[in-house]
Every structure is written in structure tokens, then in C-alpha cells.
Amino acid sequence: MTSKSSTLSKKSDTKKYCPNYPGRELIIDKLVKLSIKIYEHPSVSVSNASKAKECIICSEMIAENVYANHVDRCISNSSIRSKQLTKTKECVICSEMIAENIYANHVNRCTSYLSMRSKNLKGTKECIICSKMIPEDDHAHHINKCLAQSSMKQTKQKTTKECIICFQEIAESDYAAHVDACISRSSSSTKPKPISRKSEVSCFTCSSPVSSSKTSSHTVPCRSHHIYCLKCLENSMNEYIQPNTAPVCHSTLCDYEFSRYDVACIPLEADTIKRLSNCVKITRRPQCPICSFYIDFNTMDDFQKHVASCNLENFIPCEYCHCPYNVHRLNDHSQQCRSAPRSQQLQALIDFILPRTKYLATAQQIRVFIAHRKKTRAAIEPHAIIDALAELDGAFPFDIPTLDCGICMETCIYDDIFVFGCEENHKLCYVCFENSCASKMNNNETLTCGMCNYQLQEGEIKQLRVPADRKRQYLDYQIQKTFSAYVGGSQGIIRCPNGSCKWVAEASNPNDRFQVKCPMCGYEFCSLCNRQYHFRTTCQQIPEITERWFFWCDTERGRYWQARAQQDAQFRTQLDDYERQKAANIQRNQELAERYNELLADEQYKSANCRLCPHCQRVVQHLGGCDLMVCGQNYHGGDEQSGCGKGFRFSQALPYVSATNGGPQQVSNHVPEPEQQKLVVHHDIQCDTCHDQVQGIRFDCVHCASLIFCEKCEQRSTLEHSNEIRNQKKQQHVFQLITQSLNQNDS
Incomplete structure (x- = not known):
């Protein structure tokens, strides 16, 4: 990439009269010399007046006695025409060069067309090189192919130029010699004497004549491009070194302030350059001629190394954060950037722009500037934003909220x-x-x-x-x-049941049941029973639901499908699937068995030793001392746990009654035999796997906000869910078996 317009930019073909045509200045200069030669040639006689000669500009046959005047007029007309042709603007949509007087209408048509095109081409993306609409799956491959073709085409175009005299395609290396030969052939009959044109450039300080050579003069990059002889320039710069003041172009006539890059370009002694650099106050960065970004550097060598290694070819802006990425990395980046929040995408753009502006800017200034461009529908693209900021000459045009x-x-x-x-x-x-x-x-x-x-x-x-x-x-x-x-107060508190965690919080209503996620260790639990949080069920129902789910997975599922298959051959498929999945269910059943055995032991202990708080129904245990108790702590302080903080007598509290039965024979009675069971339809309830209305037994995960399976999908789907929970290193989830249609669920 040699400028802001890369190989990826769409440019209109160079025309014959384009003012930026390569070599135009050289040709015009030679033509001016030729016209001067013709004017001043003394050997043209009257006898030659009748002879005609072809004009090298318009190719008309002109009498030799008026040839010089005609060439002069042709050159003037060519300049006027090229100026007229420059009154065009590049369309931001299609990149064509459009006359300024019809630019607005053209952009409106392009925008309408682009809108209609995007509606009709969903699932496709526009190739940024050839503008064709490509399916998203082939987009990256197509761009690679387009880049290769574009590079080959551009390489071929760069190797030749069209001669402005004979319009032939000439190799760049032979272009200058060919043009000289063409001009010589067209003016061979006149054989003019060479005329040397002297430059009349003078020093801005002493007004003495200077040449354009870098060894005798230096041009300051101010708006007027003032030229100084090296002696005046050195004297002027020494005046700033002594008092350590910021160097400018001229102390009274030009206030252009030198940057470190400007100082580094001055042809002075290295020691003078070093001392002068310490006087620089402005933070203007130089622009890289390759990537067109502004580069921060410590020494001139650093800047030159950047220019030598800079290469933005094959870089394409991300459609989400707008930052340029290599085409080979663009697809991977886009997949990550697509799912990132917009604030993160905006921050990525700000971070990219921040070190590449001409003048130092803050992140907040760039954020406000981008917001303003979005309101005015201006381009949100790094080069456009950086160029717009550069035109402000370091002054920020908007107020920053404070x-x-x-x-x-x-x-x-x-x-x-x-x-x-x-x-x-x-x-x-x-x-x-x-x-x-x-x-x-x-x-x-x-x-x-x-x-x-x-x-x-x-x-x-x-x-x-x-x-x-x-x-x-x-x-x-x-x-x-x-x-x-x-501690010692009567407030209700909630404490994380994780023994290694110290988190505690005040409960606004200790009697409410809600999900708690410890902000310190991340453990999720029920605010009342301290167990894994459960939806649509009470704390007292969890032991029975857990027991029933364990026996279903362990023995009752197989019995149920065997009975179903004997009743109806259509259920033979589910029975075969059950037999195939037996091995995969072993690990899940072992984990459920461990959970059930722990639950059973805990329930038996609480039945023998614990009672219920009469205020919040939490399970409490009396470890000795007087009969008075405070829910959540010792009566006289200490051993703080989750509780409502209210007092009561332990002997008057209701004993804890376990809901578990302790054996599969009782659990199996909850599921009626298929021949006794009518087909139950759970209206308005869909299975999350097959998305059909649930019929038969409904399986509802009590630890998920919403997860329901029908009996046909249950075994395979609950097993997959079990594997997901295991990978997350969480306790296994329990499913509630619902055999009757419910009008409404508890929340």
C-alpha cells in the first residue's frame, strides 16, 4: 500500500486528461520549453510559412509561422480542461468520480440501490475488492482469490505508462527517454537552440538567491513552504536553543511550530539537532507515506525503520470494530468480534486510533468525535477519522462532558x-x-x-x-x-454454606426463598435450605424428588419401558434405546447414588436431632444448654449461620420429618402401570428436544429455570444434560417426574 488508497480501494481508471496523470508535470514542462524554443528561434523564414506542421497537443496540421502561438493556446486549454475535470468527488458508495453539481443526487441513488440490494441478498456479503455479493461461507476464499488477481493486475499496470504524445504503452523504466524522443521527433524541423531556465528562489530571511539543492537550502513544511539558506536557518535555530523556547518557522512572520520530525529533517549538525529537539513543545506526529497513519518515534532511525517495514497490503477493515486486519486473520477475528458487545468493539477502534493521530488526543475526545460522526452519518473508519482530526490542527471542536x-x-x-x-x-x-x-x-x-x-x-x-x-x-x-x-443483633443474615468462604449479607426478608450466588466463591444455593437452588419446588419437597429421580434412573426406567413395549409395539424403539444407553448411564447413576446416600444419611440425622424454626421453617439443632434458641446463631452469640435471627424455645418447635421413603418399592408406586394409566397430555407444554407437546410422563429439571423433556426424549436428553453439568464441575441436577397435567406451576 503506497497511500491511503490501497490495492483494496476502488479507483477509477486514469484518463488521458486526468490532472494526476503520471508524468504530466514532466510533459507540460517539456512542452513549455518547446514553445519557448519555437518562440525564440530566429531562423524561421517567410518561405516556410506555407509549410504545415502537426500540433503535438491536438494533432491538427498548423502552419509553421503560427505554430508557436497555437501550441501555447493548446497548453493553456489543456490546463483549463484539467482544472475543470478536477471538480469531481469520489462517491462514498460506488467509488466512481462524480461531478460536484450532481454528487448529492448520485449518492442518494447509490444509497437506495444499496438498501434494496441488501434486502434481496440476505446471507451474502459484498466483496470489498470486486463489489460482487458472495455467500458468507465463500467470502474469505473469494477475497483471497480477488486479492491475487488484483495484485497481478496492478503489478501489470504499474510496469507500463501511456505516452502522452503517441499514446503507446511504454515501460516505466523507458518512459522518460521515450517522451524526450517523441518531443524531439515532433519538433525536429525547427532545430531550436537550447535555452536554460534559471530558478529565481531566494532565502526568506536574507533574500539571497538559493538553489533547490538540499545542501544549500531547506524548505519548512509550513503552509507557505518558506525556504531558507542553511546559514540563516542555523542562526535562527540557535536563537531557540539558548533560551530553550519552542522553534518556529519565523519569529515574527510565520508561527508554524516545529515538531521533532521537522527538526530531524533539518540539514544541521547532529549536536544541534539533538539540542533543538529538546526545545520542541508540540506533539505533532509525522505521517507515514505507506500506511498514511501518523507515527510516534524517538529517533529519525525509528521512523525510517517503520516506513521500511510498513506494509498494509492485504489488510481489510473488520465490519464490526472497523480496525484493519490481514485478510488471513480477518475471518477468525470477525467471529470473535461479532459476539463482543458494542462497547468493546468501540473501545477496540479507539485503542487503534489513539496512537495514530497527528496530534495527541485523549480516549474521551476520540469517543466523542466518533459519536458525532455517527450522528452525522459520516464514515466510521480509522483513516477517515484520523484525517478529520488532522484537519483540526490540534484543536478539538466539541465540548467534553465534565x-x-x-x-x-x-x-x-x-x-x-x-x-x-x-x-x-x-x-x-x-x-x-x-x-x-x-x-x-x-x-x-x-x-x-x-x-x-x-x-x-x-x-x-x-x-x-x-x-x-x-x-x-x-x-x-x-x-x-x-x-x-x-453478630449479636437480631437481623436475619445469609451466609455462604461453603465452609472455606467468609461471605455474609443481611437478608431483607429472611423468610423468603430465593437464589443466592456467592460473590466471593461463586457457589449457588437456596437462601432457606442452603442446598443447590431449586425452582418451582419447596425445600421440603427436594428430598422426595431426589429419591424418586435416583430410583427412576437406577431401576424404574427399564421396568417402565418394558411394560410400555408389551402394551404397545410402538414403544419398542424406546426400549431398544434404553438398552443401548445402559453403559452410558452408569457414571450418571453412580453420581446420583452418592448424592442420594448423602441425602438419606442427612435426612435420618435431622429426623432424629433437629426441629424447625417456627418463624422461617429453617432446620435448627439444639447442641446443649438452656432451651432458648435464636435462629441462625447461639443464643448468647457465636456460631453465626443463615437464619432469621428470631428467638424461640426448642422444646416447643415442631420436629423435622423426612420426606424420603428409603426404598424403591415405595417410589415405584408413584408411576402407575401403563395398562392402568391413561395417556396424559400436558397442554401448552413443549419438549425442549423434539418441541412436540408433552404426552405421558413429564420430566422437569428443578435446578434449571426452564428445562422440560417428554418421556421419549428423556433418557438421551437428561444424559446429555448430566454430561454438561459434570463438565461445569457442578453437582448433578435432579428431574421431577410429573405424571398428571398441572394447571399451573409453583414459581
């Missing part, structure tokens, strides 16, 4: 202000936020808002902009302070 910190009163941008969850929504900068937390922790106080007594939540502490170990220290401290505040 707020004042409530403590230090410093004005900060929105991104540097934290808003607390208190009623007043106090706002502090992150520095004051962290200082407030550190001060309260040093004083052994609970972490609160820096301006009120609002107690900080875990999510707010996680927003601190501090190292991870320091953040963990704040979180552990807040948990300990919260736990200590509840």
Missing part, C-alpha cells in the same frame, strides 16, 4: 467520576473514592460513601481503580465488617 468532584472540587470528565448508589447519588473522582476507602479502613470503619453513611456494596468496591490485590483487600475487609455488625 463534572466536579464532591470532595476535591476538581473538574473531571464523566469517565473519571464515580456515582454512588446513595439517595443523593454523590459523585467523587476515583482518587477521592480510593482515599475515602483507605481512610475508613485505617480507622476500622465500615466502607461507606465519601460524603454520607451509605454502605458500599460489593459491586461498587469492584469499581475502584486500584490493583487487584488491593481491591481484594477492600472486599474482604467490608465482608468482615458487615459480618461483625450482624
